[in-house]
Amino acid sequence: MEENWFWQPVLVFLVLVLVLKIMGLLWWRPRRIEEHFSKQGIKGPHYRFFVGNVKELVELMLKASSQPMPLSHNILPRVLSFYHHWKKIYGATFLVWFGPTPRLTVTDPDLIREIFAQRSEFYEKNDSHPLVRQLEGEGLLTLKGQKWAHHRKIISPTFHMENLKLLIPVMGKSVVEMSEKWSEMSNSGEVEIEVSDWFQTLTEDVITRTAFGISYEDGKAIFQLQAQQMLYAAEAFQKVFIPGYRFLPTKKNRSSWKLDKEIKKSLMKLIERRKENSCNETPDGGSSPKDLLGLMIKASENETTRTMSGSSSSSNSPSSTITVGDIVEECKSFFFAGKQTTSNLLTWTTVLLAMHPEWQELGRQEVLRVCGPHDIPTKDDVAKLRKLSMILNESLRLYPPAIATIRRAKADVELGGYKIPRGTELLIPIIAVHHDQGLWGNDANEFNPARFSDGVARAAKHPMAFIPFGVGARTCIGQNLAILQAKLAMAIILQRFSFRLAPSYQHAPTVLMLLYPQYGAPIIFRRLSSPTASTDQGS
Numbered sequence: 001m002e003e004n005w006f007w008q009p010v011l012v013f014l015v016l017v018l019v020l021k022i023m024g025l026l027w028w029r030p031r032r033i034e035e036h037f038s039k040q041g042i043k044g045p046h047y048r049f050f051v052g053n054v055k056e057l058v059e060l061m062l063k064a065s066s067q068p069m070p071l072s073h074n075i076l077p078r079v080l081s082f083y084h085h086w087k088k089i090y091g092a093t094f095l096v097w098f099g100p101t102p103r104l105t106v107t108d109p110d111l112i113r114e115i116f117a118q119r120s121e122f123y124e125k126n127d128s129h130p131l132v133r134q135l136e137g138e139g140l141l142t143l144k145g146q147k148w149a150h151h152r153k154i155i156s157p158t159f160h161m162e163n164l165k166l167l168i169p170v171m172g173k174s175v176v177e178m179s180e181k182w183s184e185m186s187n188s189g190e191v192e193i194e195v196s197d198w199f200q201t202l203t204e205d206v207i208t209r210t211a212f213g214i215s216y217e218d219g220k221a222i223f224q225l226q227a228q229q230m231l232y233a234a235e236a237f238q239k240v241f242i243p244g245y246r247f248l249p250t251k252k253n254r255s256s257w258k259l260d261k262e263i264k265k266s267l268m269k270l271i272e273r274r275k276e277n278s279c280n281e282t283p284d285g286g287s288s289p290k291d292l293l294g295l296m297i298k299a300s301e302n303e304t305t306r307t308m309s310g311s312s313s314s315s316n317s318p319s320s321t322i323t324v325g326d327i328v329e330e331c332k333s334f335f336f337a338g339k340q341t342t343s344n345l346l347t348w349t350t351v352l353l354a355m356h357p358e359w360q361e362l363g364r365q366e367v368l369r370v371c372g373p374h375d376i377p378t379k380d381d382v383a384k385l386r387k388l389s390m391i392l393n394e395s396l397r398l399y400p401p402a403i404a405t406i407r408r409a410k411a412d413v414e415l416g417g418y419k420i421p422r423g424t425e426l427l428i429p430i431i432a433v434h435h436d437q438g439l440w441g442n443d444a445n446e447f448n449p450a451r452f453s454d455g456v457a458r459a460a461k462h463p464m465a466f467i468p469f470g471v472g473a474r475t476c477i478g479q480n481l482a483i484l485q486a487k488l489a490m491a492i493i494l495q496r497f498s499f500r501l502a503p504s505y506q507h508a509p510t511v512l513m514l515l516y517p518q519y520g521a522p523i524i525f526r527r528l529s530s531p532t533a534s535t536d537q538g539s
């Protein structure tokens, strides 16, 4: 009785403190931030307790994606409906609430440069949703600080152009094999192909080679396990999120943990085998390209040697020691970041060239001139395919696979005259910058690769107006690989086929993490028997 007399008020006090804390986080703080921005002239839809603007946001998105759109490239209202809607009311810079987290939209290229390059030390990547994090892994995509810098330095050589060029013959072979399968499937010279599925298989193959190199076959099996694990995470992502649910021993979770163990075990075996074989390799791995696995193993060995010889170095801190777990996470990151992005670029480029036969023909004439009607483009050929580069850039401008990126202010900071409180997230809608008439002119929503004829920097009124791969130190590490693969694949397809949209194609660009065609991309391919046949087909 006496004990109750003592504990009850303590309990009430603790509950009160908790309630006040929650109210502070979910009510007073958002109100204060709203007022802070409002005084600076920045408005936005009003914050609602706990959910912020998520309800309106989802409603706008569902409405926009409820039906296909006409065959036009003015896709912003459909793809980023909330931005399009609120921009009309509050202007390009407004505050929107993702739950209790404030996000400020930034589209001014000068401010983008400030955030990503000139004053990047004040901003960091935001923490993604736990389920997305499970998908993307704790690799380069999400790491921060010293550990990120260390991993980036180790992995970078994989993506140097000189290294990637060594992959051209195998990359070309995969595309030729794909095109041969299409030919076999064709009826009276024509075949309807759902290209997004095929391009995913193609890009998966190349990512497997860049990640695992000479251990390609074993690596393929590991990626298959990771793909399965991703399916579980993607499934969970589409359900209501319950914090901590992924730690409960449900049937799906247990399967996912089992997969995790299996992946680690297979990778450890692979690493051991690779270490044994490395004694037989030439110092630089001979003429075989440098791969993620090889470079990370080498880095971990160097660190072990340094530790054993007692040499101290700042790069020998715990955050810089490479473990099997680190390699597993980087593999996940690669698989996630590299596969869908490049396949989406290929899908949209094919759709665009199917919609614009005049550019399809210009691209084809260039390929036939540089590479002839049958040969796989060489590394020198690839460099000469300028029109194809322009086409790919215009595709990345109008249909950027990554439509937005986010940074968080690490401290109170000033940006373009605005005072930004610590913790505010800055939402950079890449796709909105790419479609901005103020930067690209009145034809911003038209497909016109010619705007890139004087290079990327001169295509728009500001060099920061074209940012499909991000900007600054954290720019996409796989950019060279993506462009090389896309150029090779498109060149080989243009050499061998003419193509047009299938009657069943419905134009419906939409977003689920990346920009993809909601109802797929069925395309009709017609085999070209000779170079001259292309002229008849293209027009």
Ligand code: HEM
Pocket (backbone or CB within 6 Å): 140, 141, 142, 152, 333, 334, 335, 337, 338, 339, 341, 342, 345, 400, 401, 402, 405, 406, 467, 468, 469, 470, 471, 473, 474, 475, 476, 477, 478, 479, 481, 482
């Ligand atoms: C068309 C294809 C691609 C597009 C449009 C694309 C887009 C991007 C963008 C916009 C970023 C920066 C994100 C940010 O700053 O928040 C990024 C980062 C990254 N991308 Fe890509 N990407 C593509 C292909 C690839 C490929 C093939 C790989 C290969 C593994 C890859 C791996 C990565 C990684 C690891 C990062 C994080 C880099 C870091 O923070 O150090 N991407 N990508």
